[in-house]
Amino acid sequence: MNFPSNLFNSHSKKDGDFFLGMKKILGFKPKNLEIFQKAFVHRSANRKDKEGNPMNYERLEFLGDAMLGAIISKHLYNKVPGGDEGYLTKMRSKIVSREHLNELGKDLRLIDYVESKIPKSRFGDNIHGNVFEALVGAIYLDRGYKYCDKFISEKVIAPYVDIEQLEGKVISYKSLVIEWCQKQKKSFNFDVYEDTGNDTVKHFAVKLTIADKIVAKARATSKKKAEERASKRAYFALQDKMKES
Amino acid sequence: MNFPSNLFNSHSKKDGDFFLGMKKILGFKPKNLEIFQKAFVHRSANRKDKEGNPMNYERLEFLGDAMLGAIISKHLYNKVPGGDEGYLTKMRSKIVSREHLNELGKDLRLIDYVESKIPKSRFGDNIHGNVFEALVGAIYLDRGYKYCDKFISEKVIAPYVDIEQLEGKVISYKSLVIEWCQKQKKSFNFDVYEDTGNDTVKHFAVKLTIADKIVAKARATSKKKAEERASKRAYFALQDKMKES
Incomplete structure (x- = not known):
């Protein structure tokens, strides 16, 4: 054969x-x-x-x-x-x-x-x-x-x-994180850049820095989604701190 | 206390x-x-x-x-x-x-x-x-x-x-069992009696005898259901025999 x-x-x-x-x-x-x-x-x-x-x-x-x-x-x-x-x-x-x-x-x-x-x-x-x-x-x-x-x-x-x-109690993690930073007088920065990689669809990556320290990264198909996702991750990472304050 | x-x-x-x-x-x-x-x-x-x-x-x-x-x-x-x-x-x-x-x-x-x-x-x-x-x-x-x-x-x-x-291919096991008995020239008997026991609702019990041997028993809330259930049990018990014939 x-x-x-x-x-x-x-x-x-x-x-x-x-x-x-x-x-x-x-x-x-x-x-x-x-x-x-x-x-x-x-x-x-x-x-x-x-x-x-x-x-x-x-x-x-x-x-x-x-x-x-x-x-x-x-x-x-x-x-x-x-x-x-x-x-x-x-x-x-x-x-x-x-x-x-x-x-x-x-x-x-x-x-x-x-x-x-x-x-x-x-x-x-x-x-x-x-x-x-x-x-x-x-x-x-x-x-x-x-x-x-x-x-x-x-x-x-x-x-x-x-x-x-899901219950609609938290609409935006981004605003929660920003509020907290402002209250705590900490600088914050959402560094958004295009990172499509091998995807067919355009993707964005975000680095969220609070007081000059990267606290979360995320990637999604829109700038808004990526920011929200990074904020959510930051929120849970910082949750104990945020609850104390 | x-x-x-x-x-x-x-x-x-x-x-x-x-x-x-x-x-x-x-x-x-x-x-x-x-x-x-x-x-x-x-x-x-x-x-x-x-x-x-x-x-x-x-x-x-x-x-x-x-x-x-x-x-x-x-x-x-x-x-x-x-x-x-x-x-x-x-x-x-x-x-x-x-x-x-x-x-x-x-x-x-x-x-x-x-x-x-x-x-x-x-x-x-x-x-x-x-x-x-x-x-x-x-x-x-x-x-x-x-x-x-x-x-x-x-x-x-x-x-x-x-x-x-479930597919509706078999409508009644009772009729399958009866057909088989008639074809095989075997006697059969559905012995139905009331057996409510401790239930609040009336129940019926059935003994299905084929060629003078009890092949299945069942109990249900109606005579028809009990007979069908006993027939189904008999059908599966006799399945190999029935397929041969």
Whole structure:
């Protein structure tokens, strides 16, 4: 048989790159790489599995959506002991809203791995959230509930789930941080610069300096978002100090 | 202080009875009995926890509902490799339908443990399903995901989730069993009798005999349901035999 000589090498190279990319996103090594590959196959690719069933991320998305709902519910249950069923339900739907999941998927740059016949520029925003859900489904199948819980805690709960902000009690962390600096007579500076890197979409990076010390960095698709994100990080880092004052 | 002398005894006795009841329902020993007790407190009881928050099963119901959704999704994902996202979603909503959950709660006689100020006879049907969901939430908190999965597999998936019947491919197990008996020229008999036991609602029990051998028993709130349930059990017990013929 005449295989092109670089077939296996190029295949391994591609798998190797994918493995490293996943490891970085997940924070752990994937065991069964095939499961994760499936999480990025768009239906337009028209892939089939060995049994002839369509192979794309949609089934994993179904699974991931349900796991995400359960894990977010568990966190809310523990985090808000005084919230009744209605409150918990409302908070959960804010956290797992389409918009929020799309943002998560974008931040992890999941679209870079998507396999499709449609040009990526023609996808709507929902591809980001859908692939994020599929990734959660893949984590569950590959490593079980605990890894899934850990991933969601680190990637969804810690950076995004702030009950006070979700409740609308805190509108802007930037203004909280500025107020605090002014009250404390400390200088502050938001150093914003373009940092698109390998992204297709323009990105901005922010360094937030308070009293000549860098207290937080952040990166997002708009200046405003990046500033707000850095402020939020600074807010939590400085929280104890701010509460004292 | 003048405690009534039997206070602690009667309290322990009540807890002991509850513990045994739970152990029977769950199939394992509850660790933290308080969590399970909470799963049966109706809001009308007006109970508060130490922090003054309302204490009833509604928060556990929120948690259990989400866990149930995730675990059922996982089972469907594994059980139906050829089903697409739309199919899986449809099947899941049939399994976790209000009606289905009410039936589950009734079969486990969960209402016997409900604490409320409203007479139980005045509750609608949904109390059964709501308490069932709260129980799932309590299992999660007490023992974690794996026990939750095991409980749902044994109590929901095994006896109730039959993809073919959910899809409407099998309308009646009773007719399948009768057909088979007639084809095989075997005698059969559905022996139905009233067996209300300690229930408030009338119940019927069925013994299904094929060729003078009891092959299945079942119990339900109507004759028809009990016969169908016994037939389903017989069908699965006899499945290999039936497929051969």
